Amino acid sequence: MDDSKKETYSDRFAPLEMNTDAFRELGHELVDRVADFLAALPERPVTTGESPSKIRSLLGESPLPQQGTDAKTLLKETANLLFDHSLFNGHPKFWGYITSSAAPIGILGDFLAATINPNVGAWNLSPVASEIERQTIKWIAEMVGYPVDCGGLLVSGGNMANFVGFLAGRYAKAGWDVRAIGQSSPEAKRLRVYASAETHTWINKAADMFGLGTDSIRWIQTDADLRMETDLLKAQIDNDLKSGDKPFLVVGTAGSVSTGVTDPLVEIAKICREYDLWFHADGAYGALAACLPDAESDLKALSEADSVALDPHKWLYAPLEAGCTLVRDSKILRDTFSYQPPYYKFDEVGGEPTIVYNEYGPQNSRGFRALKVWLALKQVGRSGYERMISDDIKLAQELYQLADQHPELQAFSHHLSITTFRYVPEALKQTHEERETYLNQLNTEILTRLQEGGEAFVSNAMIAGKYVLRACIVNFRTNLRDIEALPEIIVRIGRIVHAELQPNH
Numbered sequence: 001m002d003d004s005k006k007e008t009y010s011d012r013f014a015p016l017e018m019n020t021d022a023f024r025e026l027g028h029e030l031v032d033r034v035a036d037f038l039a040a041l042p043e044r045p046v047t048t049g050e051s052p053s054k055i056r057s058l059l060g061e062s063p064l065p066q067q068g069t070d071a072k073t074l075l076k077e078t079a080n081l082l083f084d085h086s087l088f089n090g091h092p093k094f095w096g097y098i099t100s101s102a103a104p105i106g107i108l109g110d111f112l113a114a115t116i117n118p119n120v121g122a123w124n125l126s127p128v129a130s131e132i133e134r135q136t137i138k139w140i141a142e143m144v145g146y147p148v149d150c151g152g153l154l155v156s157g158g159n160m161a162n163f164v165g166f167l168a169g170r171y172a173k174a175g176w177d178v179r180a181i182g183q184s185s186p187e188a189k190r191l192r193v194y195a196s197a198e199t200h201t202w203i204n205k206a207a208d209m210f211g212l213g214t215d216s217i218r219w220i221q222t223d224a225d226l227r228m229e230t231d232l233l234k235a236q237i238d239n240d241l242k243s244g245d246k247p248f249l250v251v252g253t254a255g256s257v258s259t260g261v262t263d264p265l266v267e268i269a270k271i272c273r274e275y276d277l278w279f280h281a282d283g284a285y286g287a288l289a290a291c292l293p294d295a296e297s298d299l300k301a302l303s304e305a306d307s308v309a310l311d312p313h314k315w316l317y318a319p320l321e322a323g324c325t326l327v328r329d330s331k332i333l334r335d336t337f338s339y340q341p342p343y344y345k346f347d348e349v350g351g352e353p354t355i356v357y358n359e360y361g362p363q364n365s366r367g368f369r370a371l372k373v374w375l376a377l378k379q380v381g382r383s384g385y386e387r388m389i390s391d392d393i394k395l396a397q398e399l400y401q402l403a404d405q406h407p408e409l410q411a412f413s414h415h416l417s418i419t420t421f422r423y424v425p426e427a428l429k430q431t432h433e434e435r436e437t438y439l440n441q442l443n444t445e446i447l448t449r450l451q452e453g454g455e456a457f458v459s460n461a462m463i464a465g466k467y468v469l470r471a472c473i474v475n476f477r478t479n480l481r482d483i484e485a486l487p488e489i490i491v492r493i494g495r496i497v498h499a500e501l502q503p504n505h
């Protein structure tokens with residue numbers, strides 16, 4: 001390097017660097033705008049309902065800019081773009097799918113986490129962060145009644161959390177060294193996994209991605225309440241054993257994605273013990289409700305599972321993304337994923353053993369997801385969460401009653417914080433079959449209009465062939481007035497759509 005260059009490089013100020021005053025000013029401005037945005041959220045529509053082409057046109061089609069932009073202008077314009085054209089799951093009337101409002105302390109936590117930017121793949125790269133994750137896992141286990149000496153880690157969400165449990169089960173129960181020889185060698189039998197038809201599609205992805213194939217899934221029928229029929233489960237396992245297959249895993253859902261029901265987990269746990277199968281509980285949505293003193297016994301029985309998946313970005317109100325897997329035997333979790341290559345030597349520091357998170361899951365470099373979850377747990381404690389979760393459930397129950405009492409609404413179900421119902425016009429003259437087809441069409445259109453209109457946001461479920469509207473309240477901003485407003489909104493849209501679809505009525 002010649003001397004003139006040396007001068008340039010010793011005073012290096014990289015294009016991405018920001019001086020202290022500028023950072024402070026931009027940060028304060030952004031925080032002010034975020035605070036105003038949060039305050040105004042209830043008065044805004046849930047969504048603007050703009051078309052994909054409209055949204056795309058906001059960004060324009062220009063190629064990657066050659067030159068940069070002033071950071072102050074850029075942040076201001078980007079905040080405008082997002083505030084003016086997003087769907088807000090933090091809105092008090094957002095009840096779609098299973099997506100929670102994000103806790104304000106989680107918003108700040110992500111900011112702080114990105115500042116330190118620890119790599120929580122290994123202890124020595126993330127000393128405090130690794131210990132915060134370990135404590136978070138322990139507290140979550142405690143909250144849902146799971147053994148606190150379990151293994152566990154945070155992942156991106158429910159799908160990933162379930163994959164981790166699935167792989168731990170396959171490693172533990174295959175009966176051969178599945179990590180080394182896979183599933184197609186002569187020693188390998190046909191692996192079988194059991195799940196009810198209400199199971200979330202993560203199970204299809206898992207069977208596919210991990211080489212079993214979706215045909216290896218035995219779909220067990222559900223009863224009238226959409227809970228797995230355990231007699232049929234046993235019969236199917238017996239059959240598969242007779243044919244020389246290798247049953248290894250039963251999935252029980254704690255709070256199903258469409259109606260919030262919990263499988264008979266007490267019975268499933270018993271069957272898994274009897275047949276020496278891995279019991280995985282998918283509690284992505286419902287597991288955290290096991291913290292309530294009056295939780296039903298099947299929900300509490302997730303404490304008997306060999307592994308549990310749950311989503312802090314659902315009922316712990318963490319900003320996306322945060323999923324979590326708990327595995328009863330932490331050695332099994334580690335043995336499912338661990339490699340110790342010569343270029344990593346992480347598992348002790350100064351003679352003390354450490355937790356090396358890259359050995360407990362599929363990720364290598366890992367972000368500091370735990371901070372936002374840990375902060376919220378510390379901010380409100382167990383009692384704060386018990387109150388928020390039980391309030392969500394009570395509000396969903398109230399919605400069920402309002403729908404049930406309304407002459408133009410038909411209530412279907414209420415489990416945990418999910419309520420299903422549909423709009424039914426007062427005088428419908430068709431025969432039964434035509435009527436059902438028409439009601440499906442009518443409610444589909446009502447949902448489309450509601451979702452685009454932005455007054456409130458719900459999603460849908462199919463219950464025995466019936467298209468129903470579905471409100472899932474994992475939203476600490478929702479109050480009773482928000483819930484009371486929903487029936488009238490639905491009925492108003494319902495009347496308009498009905499008049500359009502059936503001009504003669």
Ligand SMILES: *Cc1c(COP(=O)(O)O)cnc(C)c1O
Pocket residue numbers: 098156157158159160200202253255256257282283284285286311323
């Ligand atoms: C939400 C959910 C999932 C998927 O979780 P993601 O966080 O969306 O990946 C899986 N199972 C159940 C029961 C769920 O509610």
